[in-house]
Amino acid sequence: MSLRSIEWAFTAGAAAVRAIGRWHWIVVVLLLLPAPLSAQTTTPPAQKETIEADVSTRTVAVDTGFTGTRIVVFGTVEHSRQQRADEGLYDVAIVLEGPREPLVTRRKSNVGGIWINTTNYTFKDVPSFYAIVTTRPVPEIAPKPVLWQNGIGFEFLRFAAEEKVGSKELEEFREAIVRLKSEQRLYVESERGVAFIGKSLFRATVDLPATVSIGEFNAWIYLFRKGELLSTYKTRLGLQREGLEQQLHSFAIHQPLGYGLASVALAVLAGLAASFSFRKS
Amino acid sequence: MQVYLPIAELSVNVLFILAMGGAVGFLSGMFGVGGGFLITPLLLFSGVSPLVAVATGANQVVASSVSGAITQWRRGNVDVKLGVVMLGGGLLGSLLGVQVVKELRQLGLSDLFIILCYVTFLGIIGTLMVIESANAMLKARYGKTSAPRKSSQHSWIHGLPFKQRFHRSKLYISAIPPVALGAFVGLLSAVMGVGGGFLIVPAMIYLLRVPTTVVLGTSQFQTVFVAGFSTLMHAWQNQTVDAVLALLLIVGGVIGAQFGVRTGQHFKGEQLRILLGGIVLVVGLRLAYDLVVTPAELFSIAPLDAK
Numbered sequence: 262m263s264l265r266s267i268e269w270a271f272t273a274g275a276a277a278v279r280a281i282g283r284w285h286w287i288v289v290v291l292l293l294l295p296a297p298l299s300a301q302t303t304t305p306p307a308q309k310e311t312i313e314a315d316v317s318t319r320t321v322a323v324d325t326g327f328t329g330t331r332i333v334v335f336g337t338v339e340h341s342r343q344q345r346a347d348e349g350l351y352d353v354a355i356v357l358e359g360p361r362e363p364l365v366t367r368r369k370s371n372v373g374g375i376w377i378n379t380t381n382y383t384f385k386d387v388p389s390f391y392a393i394v395t396t397r398p399v400p401e402i403a404p405k406p407v408l409w410q411n412g413i414g415f416e417f418l419r420f421a422a423e424e425k426v427g428s429k430e431l432e433e434f435r436e437a438i439v440r441l442k443s444e445q446r447l448y449v450e451s452e453r454g455v456a457f458i459g460k461s462l463f464r465a466t467v468d469l470p471a472t473v474s475i476g477e478f479n480a481w482i483y484l485f486r487k488g489e490l491l492s493t494y495k496t497r498l499g500l501q502r503e504g505l506e507q508q509l510h511s512f513a514i515h516q517p518l519g520y521g522l523a524s525v526a527l528a529v530l531a532g533l534a535a536s537f538s539f540r541k542s
Numbered sequence: 543m544q545v546y547l548p549i550a551e552l553s554v555n556v557l558f559i560l561a562m563g564g565a566v567g568f569l570s571g572m573f574g575v576g577g578g579f580l581i582t583p584l585l586l587f588s589g590v591s592p593l594v595a596v597a598t599g600a601n602q603v604v605a606s607s608v609s610g611a612i613t614q615w616r617r618g619n620v621d622v623k624l625g626v627v628m629l630g631g632g633l634l635g636s637l638l639g640v641q642v643v644k645e646l647r648q649l650g651l652s653d654l655f656i657i658l659c660y661v662t663f664l665g666i667i668g669t670l671m672v673i674e675s676a677n678a679m680l681k682a683r684y685g686k687t688s689a690p691r692k693s694s695q696h697s698w699i700h701g702l703p704f705k706q707r708f709h710r711s712k713l714y715i716s717a718i719p720p721v722a723l724g725a726f727v728g729l730l731s732a733v734m735g736v737g738g739g740f741l742i743v744p745a746m747i748y749l750l751r752v753p754t755t756v757v758l759g760t761s762q763f764q765t766v767f768v769a770g771f772s773t774l775m776h777a778w779q780n781q782t783v784d785a786v787l788a789l790l791l792i793v794g795g796v797i798g799a800q801f802g803v804r805t806g807q808h809f810k811g812e813q814l815r816i817l818l819g820g821i822v823l824v825v826g827l828r829l830a831y832d833l834v835v836t837p838a839e840l841f842s843i844a845p846l847d848a849k
Contacts, residue, residue: 325786327546328553347828363846367650370840383846437841471546471553483813509548513781521777524785525770528601528792532608532766535796 279452308340312484312492319497321469324504329471332357333464334394336482336494352395352402353455353483354413357392357467359447360476364420366434373533382434384420390447391418392467394454403488411483411490415439415450432486446470475500547785550594550801553799556790562588563602563794570606570795571802572809573818574758576765578603578736581791583660583825592653593643594784595778599735600769606795607737607765608638614759621756623709626761627717628742631724632731632768639732647780650844657829664826669739671819678812711752711760719750724764732772737765740822 314336321330334355343350364387367378395402398404399414420435442448447470455465477499484492502510513520543556562584570577578599614620646652702716712849723745727738742761746752752760770785775782 293807300590323546325546325548326543326544364848365650367842367844369837369842370839371836372656375654376835376837376840377654378842381650406847439601441839441841441843470550472543480752504547506546509785513549513777513783513785517778517781518774520781520785521774523772524601524777524783524788525604527785527789528604528773529766529770530609531789531796532605533612533797535605536609536612539796 264466266433280310280485284316297475309484310484310491311339312353312401313337313496314480314482314483314494316480316498321498321500322410322503323475323500323506324502325361325506327471327506329473329536330469332467332469332498334480334482334493335462335464336429337462338463338484340537343457343460346457346459349396350462350486351457351491352397352464353457353465354399354402354483355394355455355465355467356411356413356481356483356486357394358388358479360388360478362389362474364438365388366438368434368437376515382437383423384434385423385437387420387438389476390469390478391415391442393452394451394465394467396455396457396463398452399450402485407488407490411481411493412441413483415443415448420528421487445472468492469475473500477520478539543614545786545790547784549782550590550598550787550816552589554588554787558588559787559790560794563793564727564798566791567606567795567798567801569798569818569821571799572806573802573814574806575818576603576606576610576737576762577795578606578737578738578769578820579660579664579734579740580825582656583664583829584733585787586657586829591788593647593776593780593782594787596733596735597655597773597780597782597792598784598788600731600772601626601783601785602777602791602795603731603735603737603769603774605792606768606799607762607769609796609799610695611759611762611766615763617759619756619759619761620763621708621752622763623706623754624708624711624720624756625706625760627706627821628720628724628727628760629767631721631726631765632728632764633771635725635730636732636768636772636775637728637730639729640772642729643776644779645758654833656733657833659730661826661833662739662832663730664822664829668819668821668823668826668832671815672823674778675812675815675819679816682810682812687802696789703803708730710751711756713750713752723749724768727764728768728772731765731768732775735772737769737803739765786802 314334317335318330325539334357364384365381366384368375370379372379392414393399393414397493399408412418418435418439420438422431425437426434439448441448446468451466457463477497480496480498482494483490497522530539544553545556546553566577566580569580581602582595582599585599588824645653646655680716681749702718706713706717707714723742727742730738730741730838730849739761743757746757746761769780773783
């Protein structure tokens with residue numbers, strides 16, 4: 262009975278929080294909270310910690326006005342043994358990965374005084390977007406083999422080239438991809454981007470720039486305690502072209518001839534309009 | 543106000559693109575040129591990829607040449623027959639140019655090729671314009687007149703077969719030179735996204751000896767179709783025409799051109815030409831500088847095209 266009333270109190274509290282608006286994601290978390298509460302009374306506290314999480318937006322619309330977006334990743338550690346947020350018992354690593362795409366990488370060299378693309382490799386399945394957000398610098402979280410196995414961090418992103426490449430050159434090109442993508446803010450690393458709020462609740466933000474690829478994004482959330490991987494949670498979100506932007510893009514790709522005719526017609530009309538509107542003036 | 547360009551895949555400021563179109567429109571109105579050869583480099587400097595810059599530039603040229611051609615048409619300054627003959631070569635040249643770009647794109651060399659074409663043509667045209675207009679200014683100042691160029695009545699051009707009569711231009715010449723000239727300009731239109739007026743106008747005057755009154759109208763008349771064809775082929779074969787970007791440039795250009803025309807009336811012809819020659823040279827040198835200077839980043843990445 263008393264547990265039931267606690268739950269009621271939580272629901273009422275959650276409704277109040279909902280009213281605040283920008284903290285609406287807390288609702289979801291608070292609804293999850295009764296689980297550890299009941300766990301404390303019915304089961305021994307030694308139960309293994311697990312992680313549950315979600316993203317603030319499941320579907321992002323990309324239209325002509327798209328200037329990028331911010332995704333909030335939030336979740337909770339069930340059976341948390343932390344007493345306070347700043348105890349630092351747990352490490353959380355969030356990997357948000359955009360659709361994988363083939364990528365051509367080129368290197369310039371000087372040929373007769375002019376810089377020309379001379380070497381190029383095609384890499385299959387390069388994440389178009391990759392964000393790694395953690396509670397601490399990646400190398401401090403877990404031993405290398407664990408990070409490598411799960412592909413956590415830039416260092417453990419592996420790309421396979423279609424052509425035969427020497428391992429030294431492959432590494433050079435791999436670094437170049439990470440560097441160039443980072444400059445475009447498409448590869449993002451945030452060393453202390455995950456913050457604990459309370460003993461089990463955490464949140465992080467990831468910014469997607471306007472140039473981000475359209476498609477399915479996967480988010481992996483890893484929970485570590487002292488270098489040991491305790492739990493993994495996977496969720497996803499999608500970026501969809503919408504509105505005029507979507508229509509124009511698919512028109513241009515799927516009906517290139519029709520799109521070309523329309524582009525020319527538009528230009529001719531604009532030219533006609535210009536010459537007629539300025540004729541009288 | 544930001545807008546996301548669907549093909550260039552960039553988020554740009556609308557006012558910035560309008561202003562860019564306006565500035566080029568101003569210059570094209572002032573100097574009486576199409577402006578395609580300025581639009582494409584400016585798009586390159588703004589981070590648009592060369593292929594999209596060229597294809598979108600060609601689209602913009604369609605609009606500016608339509609309004610130019612209509613003005614000339616009203617004055618009866620279009621030699622339709624000559625224009626159509628040149629157009630025959632122009633369409634072939636454009637077709638070839640789009641294919642060349644498509645093949646080079648596969649090799650990763652299209653960007654370099656486009657920029658090399660720009661450096662070459664802007665360098666040559668800019669230098670010639672500066673020299674010619676400087677000479678004209680000097681002559682005007684010192685009142686010296688050189689002997690007028692002798693119009694050789696029987697140059698090699700008159701020995702060619704397939705002679706045609708072009709009534710409006712009062713010419714009886716072989717169809718080969720106009721077709722060849724058209725083809726070359728068509729090629730440039732496809733590869734560089736320009737109307738080619740900077741090349742076709744002097745060539746028509748000095749090589750074909752077309753009366754100057756008819757030159758501008760006829761060249762703009764054929765540019766409408768050649769640039770339109772290049773745009774169509776780029777959209778079809780390469781999917782590189784950004785209609786949103788083109789429309790913004792066109793709107794800016796139309797407005798800018800009106801002010802340009804008025805401003806241009808306050809200057810003498812040779813003053814305008816030396817100014818334009820200077821601008822052309824600066825743009826060309828800026829592009830050349832990027833080719834020669836050691837790049838900060840040797841690597842580049844690009845999405846692999848579906849086909």
